[in-house]
Amino acid sequence: MLAKERGKPIKIDQLEALLRGLNKNHSKIPLIEPDLKKRKAGYNGEKAVDYQLSFLKDKKYMVFNDLKLPLAPDYFQIDSLLFTPYYTLILEIKNILGTLTIDSDFNQLIRSYNGIESGFQDPVMQVKRLKLLLQQFFLDHKLTIPPIEYLVVISNPGTILRMSNGQDKKPPYDKIIHSQNLLSEVSKLNSIYKEEKVSKNEMRKIKRVLLNKHSNIFKSILTNYKISEDEILKGIYCEICAGKMERVFGSWYCNYCKFYSKTAHEQKIEDYFLLIKPFITNKELRGFLDIYSRKTAEKILASLNLKTTGSTKGTIYHKEFH
Numbered sequence: 001m002l003a004k005e006r007g008k009p010i011k012i013d014q015l016e017a018l019l020r021g022l023n024k025n026h027s028k029i030p031l032i033e034p035d036l037k038k039r040k041a042g043y044n045g046e047k048a049v050d051y052q053l054s055f056l057k058d059k060k061y062m063v064f065n066d067l068k069l070p071l072a073p074d075y076f077q078i079d080s081l082l083f084t085p086y087y088t089l090i091l092e093i094k095n096i097l098g099t100l101t102i103d104s105d106f107n108q109l110i111r112s113y114n115g116i117e118s119g120f121q122d123p124v125m126q127v128k129r130l131k132l133l134l135q136q137f138f139l140d141h142k143l144t145i146p147p148i149e150y151l152v153v154i155s156n157p158g159t160i161l162r163m164s165n166g167q168d169k170k171p172p173y174d175k176i177i178h179s180q181n182l183l184s185e186v187s188k189l190n191s192i193y194k195e196e197k198v199s200k201n202e203m204r205k206i207k208r209v210l211l212n213k214h215s216n217i218f219k220s221i222l223t224n225y226k227i228s229e230d231e232i233l234k235g236i237y238c239e240i241c242a243g244k245m246e247r248v249f250g251s252w253y254c255n256y257c258k259f260y261s262k263t264a265h266e267q268k269i270e271d272y273f274l275l276i277k278p279f280i281t282n283k284e285l286r287g288f289l290d291i292y293s294r295k296t297a298e299k300i301l302a303s304l305n306l307k308t309t310g311s312t313k314g315t316i317y318h319k320e321f322h
């Protein structure tokens with residue numbers, strides 16, 4: 001049973017907004033484009049794993065995809081969590097192209113792709129850490145802690161997994177699997193854990209807490225690329241000829257190609273929330289859309305049905321990410 005769906009990651013939306021917001025010749029674009037491609041490949045890989053999990057139709061399974069849970073002073077993120085009354089399974093999903101060589105003597109992973117070798121952060125260490133964080137989260141919220149298992153799931157079926165010369169695949173590296181083997185790993189766990197550890201009532205409580213505590217935290221990506229707010233283009237640009245548009249009689253009008261639009265600002269404001277911060281004032285909106293009229297800005301903001309705090313000139317309009 002799917003308890004929480006996987007949404008499109010906010011990072012992808014942010015990177016797309018950043019590409020829209022920068023001048024086409026901006027020096028950072030060659031850095032941003034490959035990052036976006038990687039994120040999208042990762043998301044597709046996660047969806048491939050979701051597909052495998054969708055075969056677990058029995059009522060005893062609860063699947064939570066993409067959980068971001070608070071644990072002071074920070075958050076932790078779980079790609080997928082399979083919850084049963086007998087055990088819980090954390091999945092760390094990796095989209096890694098090429099050949100992945102595991103060196104258990106040095107606890108390191110070497111990826112070779114297109115003739116280039118690169119070291120990789122040990123994903124087993126990463127998922128082990130998630131196990132500790134999840135245990136702590138359950139403890140903090142006075143939830144029954146079930147036995148917690150974990151797997152690193154390689155989502156791309158074309159990835160070749162191998163052990164370093166002469167080594168046998170041994171714990172903990174037997175925890176790295178291909179997504180097509182996920183269901184057989186789940187049945188293995190089912191035969192190991194037969195005792196009910198979490199009651200039906202407790203399962204409901206856990207579901208409620210996980211869904212309530214999940215939150216998509218806003219983190220600016222501008223600092224990652226050392227891009228300042230001033231470098232983001234202000235104003236509305238024509239989707240046909242890329243010329244700057246003017247606000248005329250409640251529409252956006254392009255003087256160059258005569259295109260006009262009533263809604264051209266909607267994407268731009270969405271981009272503000274993704275790039276700058278998840279709330280905006282009238283004054284900030286005027287700056288970002290490059291318009292002068294406070295009234296126009298007010299009308300635009302009112303049309304977006306955003307949650308507001310404060311009143312009159314100090315009103316702040318909030319965007320909520322889910």
Ligand SMILES: [Zn+2]
Binds near residue numbers: 238240255259
């Ligand atoms: Zn135009």
